[in-house]
Amino acid sequence: MSAVTQSILYLDGVSVAFDGFKALRSLSLTLQPGEMRAIIGPNGAGKTTMMDVITGKTKADEGDVLFDKGTIDLSRYDEAAIAELGIGRKFQKPTVFESHTVADNVLLALKGDRSPFSALFGARNRITGEIIDRYLAIVRLLDHRTRLAGALSHGQKQWLEIAMLLAQDPKLLLIDEPVAGMTDAETDVTAELLKDIARDHSVVVVEHDMGFVRALGCRVTCLHEGSVLAEGSIDAVAGNERVIEVYLGR
Template identity: 60%
Template sequence: MTARLIDRALGRGIRSQPLKPDVSHNIILYLEDITVSFDGFRALNALNLYIEAGELRCIIGPNGAGKTTMMDVITGKTRPDAGSAWFGQTIDLLAMREPAIAEAGIGRKFQKPTVFGSHTVFENLELAMAGDKSPWKILFAKLSGEQLGRIEQVLETIGLTHERDRDAGSLSHGQKQWLEIGMLLMQDPQLLLVDEPVAGMTPQETERTAELLVSLAGQRSVVVVEHDMDFVRSIARKVTVLHEGSVLAEGSIDQVQNDQKVVEVYLGE
């Protein structure tokens, strides 16, 4: 019996799909026996992965290990050949399309930041706010006190309060990355997937990004895919190593670094 079904057997019946994930058993994401093949190549091979509510998880692995495909499955971009993917106890991700998955509470940040360069930082966050996205609503609606407070809160979280009236296109690379994370936070995701967030950053920006991601854990679950091992060491609570589409090792950064299998296939030390 799978872990999700075991959890449900502890006293849960089948319920209609909720707006928010049911994390009563402290697991927000269940990936079980996920297999994805492309032209005969298995990008994911019976992958099993469980993410706890509120945790910060780092996913590492060599190129071709399946990291991007895994995120594609979670967000509905790729449909697996086999397996199951559940957001909490009752939200079946494989029965949903990408917009519905995002609306349910899964946000994804790609490696290259995509912000509205001709709009201010504040306007970017306003445009990203969860709710009515009709042109009329965006152009003419007055923000409520609650909405303004939410934007101010996110500005503070991402460290861009003093840049609120600056065009996003003039921000540094790191600041654009933080703004895009802020845009995702405006949608209040319960699970945030972040792909190589510090690529191309200065050391100072990398340090600030580490602080930002650590601060988000607990409020929501954060999954970080990263190649920079120094950065992983600075934020990791638990690390999962993928290799050939499956989990090779999992544990603390020290446990992973001392795992001979990991050393042979990934770290090269």
């Protein structure tokens, strides 16, 4: 039980099936508070489904999905409620609000009352540019604050989404393929950024790019066909017989 009570995120025996296809098979994963974890695995390993289950988009058929020292059963909440509980998510495809400015994207993401009345008359109208700029500075988008988010480059959109994630001030960040489509230079910057963020947040990063995962220097979990294949340091996982087998498709 102590594994549960110490964890920020605790998945135990989670299974999800779509029309008979088992996306997750009895997946178990424990994340300590403040830990950063990289999730790797071939296509169809269940990485995104795992994110969906944690954030309430998909309900688990079986198993426990517990948050915050096992005190919160996430299966009982919907997406909006889970976001309010302190789990932020960055999607695989950068999904920023393209017809809003960069600053407005952060404004919408900022932690606080999210009721219609707050947005109409209340606190959300009194958020100052300085607070927004603080987050834009972290992801180096300060010079772009008045541009439309749709006009940003692919990599900048990824960063904006990370800024939005930080603005939510979540306890746990789920980051799906943050460096997909980025240049090498951008990838390096992103790795630094995530390491910074991981100092005071729990982070789960899903990524294909092995070089990037290595740069993160954290514990790695390899998923395959919906369950954990290997877990450990990047070298241990990358050297694992079965992992090599799965990736090379022997």
